[in-house]
Amino acid sequence: MVTEPSRAIKLFGTDEAVEVPRVLKVGPLTAEFEAGNLRYIKFHGIEMIRAISYIVRDKNWGTYNPKLSNLKIEENTEEFRVTFEAEAGDQSQIFRYSAVITGNSQGTLRFEGTGTSVTDFLTNRTGFVVLHPIEGVAGAPARVEHVDGRIVDTDFPALIDPIQPMMNLRAITHEFSKGLSVRCLMEGDTFEMEDQRNWTDASYKTYVRPLALPWPYTIPKGETLVQAVSLSVSGALNKQNGVSSSSIIKLEIGEATSSVPPLGTALDPDDLDTAEAHHAELKGIGIDYVICHYDTRRGHNRSTLERQVELARSLGKEVWLEAIITRVDGWEDEVTSLGVDVAALGRPFSVIMLSPASDMKCTLPGSVWPPCPPADALFIHARKTFGSVKLAGGMFSYFTELNRKRPPVDYIDLVSFTTSALVHAGDDRSVTESLEAMPHIARSVTAISGMRPWVVGPSAIGMRDNPYGAEVAKNPHDIRQAMNRNDPRQRGLIAAAFDVGYFSHMAYGGAKAIALGGFVGPFGVLPTKTMWRQPFYDEEGGVYPVYHIRKAIAEMKGAKLRILKSSRPRDIMGISAETLHGQVTLIANLTGSIQKIDLGNAFSEAKLIRLNAEHFEHAARDTLYFEKTQTMLSNICELDAYETIKIIS
The missing domain is CATH 2.70.98.10 (Beta-galactosidase; Chain A, domain 5)
Known part of the structure; x- marks a missing residue:
């Protein structure tokens, strides 16, 4: 039972x-x-x-x-x-x-x-x-x-x-x-x-x-x-100047801006077997690009890359490489050797991101920077090695490190960085509060990158690495805490709402590509065998709520992006785009309480589907759940805690 x-x-x-x-x-x-x-x-x-x-x-x-x-x-x-x-x-x-x-x-x-x-x-x-x-x-x-x-x-x-x-x-x-x-x-x-x-x-x-x-x-x-x-x-x-007494949050569709950026995700070599076992579900997301992680300190080699590329090509439209350069002395030889392996695989990567290993750890203001390959020289050599492929420089860690050590924008094509919501706090409200900072990050990275486009991710609620200590927080009991790698909220509706808010802010802020989490593992979209409990999913399997969000976002790629104005963006945030199937809008409740929204006249003859606690089990068992819309009866809607709705008009 x-x-x-x-x-x-x-x-x-x-x-x-x-x-x-x-x-x-x-x-x-x-x-x-x-x-x-x-x-x-x-x-x-x-x-x-x-x-x-x-x-x-x-x-x-x-x-x-x-x-x-x-x-x-x-x-x-x-x-x-x-x-x-x-x-x-x-x-x-x-x-x-x-x-x-x-x-x-x-x-x-x-x-x-x-x-x-x-x-x-x-x-x-x-x-x-x-x-x-x-x-x-x-x-x-x-x-x-x-x-x-x-x-x-x-x-x-x-x-x-x-x-x-x-x-x-x-x-x-x-x-x-x-x-x-x-x-x-x-x-x-x-x-x-x-x-x-x-x-x-x-x-x-x-x-x-x-x-x-x-x-x-x-x-x-x-x-x-x-x-x-x-x-x-x-x-x-x-x-x-007092606080508004209105409890209804007003939403308005504004002018068209650019287009919806492509959605990517990470593929770690440790996840290859598990991802292959769930190939059908993962392919159904329609990811635009897959970031292959490469680190020789973990024993990665040409065979590792070959397996990653093969799987990535079958799951996404483009393959990117995220490679850590581990040497300080002899780094040129390491880059050259990687170039030989990439050439042997048929040059499958449309973007290659490089970071010295020493930049994976934080250097606090006033501290001495550790030995590191010169940034200019690194990318000049990479250009000779990898040819016309797009090169991305920045940080595999967080915006903080990018802000403190600016990339050599004259020698790269893209500026890159990632984020996590759990660096300083582990409670639910701090997680969604972090979305308030995204427009500020977007403006600041635009100032850093100058004329160069910027990309972000793979990002998630949890931390994939800890630049500020020896390791991420151990979490065998799968609790809420700062610096988690495996965080329980990845399985919940809060992560789905978070992904909507995150992608929306970054897309409206000017990101040219946005990568969210991974296919499987702590940042993934479905349960796999783990060392920690996964309540409900250990017994029932299925997919997490974020599966449906990433699928919906991927389907928007390239569509004309429309501004979605919220009277309280801290509480309600979303994204809207003109697709071949009509105006598609994702709206997320970023709070733990019911919120009432007024959609005005922007959604006449619309259809709607809800991703919420009431439909949680249905959504977990059906990878096509978020496509089964129903007629929207009113422009005044109530959204349950951390609920996301999709509207097609």
Whole structure:
């Protein structure tokens, strides 16, 4: 007997319990208390600070999930007060801290943290982190107070800053709504800011302890850290700038722009056998190009390439190569040898992307770059070796590394990079929040690439590599956490909605090609044998919701792209194109709650199909599910949590 999967399995791929945030409220001040931290700090319903968190990190930049105890929350008409104790660490080290959070109706909030190391504690960062939102803040003025007492008027970066835009910080003041400003005071150590849009976080992050100091560092056993973050509001609310009371999100089809870029995906040699076993389902997606990964450190050779090319040709229209150059001394010989293998295979690649192995790891601002083949010389030699094939340069890691080490655009045809939604946080809202940063990434990479077109991917929610530590996070129990490779949400409706939002933002932002995840494995579209549980799919098989999204996107390739305007793109996002089958529109709910949308008059005589929790099992068992549309009865629609709809008009 088949047991219906839980709603959590349908949405997130896991039944892992998630703490429901507690909303703290006093007068016009609200904040969400979640896992010992504060989020969405608002005044009169307007966000002024995205988050204040007390974090404890390990030596690989992984963030420990603290265990809270003695939690007490008191609220009255004058103030709220939260106190708790917490413990973070693992089998080898422990750090304990206590916290006091207070807030009042004038908009004043204070978060104090006092921590003591139970053991010697090796960490890259321990203490407070403050997140400023990017909406309405990017490029806006800020007043900075430095630790030496200097006060400087500056701006939040408009384009994404590769290094710290603000340093030696004690306080930052900015206007969060016309007439209202908030001062954020940080005490107990020196703080500095980084532009988290680099990692697709929708925030500017101000963190404790400058990166110029050694890391990882040890907090000696018994040492105590005392820190605090305080917010104070000044000014008066201009009521015309308040939050809209409308609960309906309006969508509008705008002007035609360019064409829908091709959709690609990755093919790792480790996945060859599994992908071959599911050839029929994978071919049904209609992928435009397949990126073959090649790394001699993993034992890859000409035979590896040959198998990849054979399978890739049968699954996609084009074959691309992503090759890591492992040598510093003798790199020319390595490129030449690869060229011999590529020639022997009949030069099957339409695009060849190259990256030195040393660029697979992050080099922090101010640090010494490791030995590496000269970028100009690498691509000059590659041009001689590979002939007229398109060469792509950039980073196989993330936009951050591309931004900090710009490619030699004079010697390449394409600029490339990837992203992950799990670099800094592992919760569901942070995953979809990351989509807010995509237009900023698109503008910044356009500035970097100049006249050169740019491509992105293979990208996914999870991390395929960790540039910031020894490895990605181990996840044998398949939980939500930062730096996951295998992330349960890849199997859920949230990943389908994420892919719609991601592809839409990148396509509208000017990407010439977009690659999402892989065919199989942690970033794939269907279940295969794994070391971790795959609830429902282990028993039933089938395909993930993302299968239908990628198939629908692939069918749009080359069609005229139309702007899809959303009154709340953080909550509802989509893409629309004029195809041979009519106007095809994908609309995704990027939130965990029901959203009502108004489609206006843009979709007369339309047909619709829903990918949601109600139809989850049907969609899993039928690879053609998303083609079975029904007549749309109303231009007012409700979308369930992380639901995606396809409309043909």
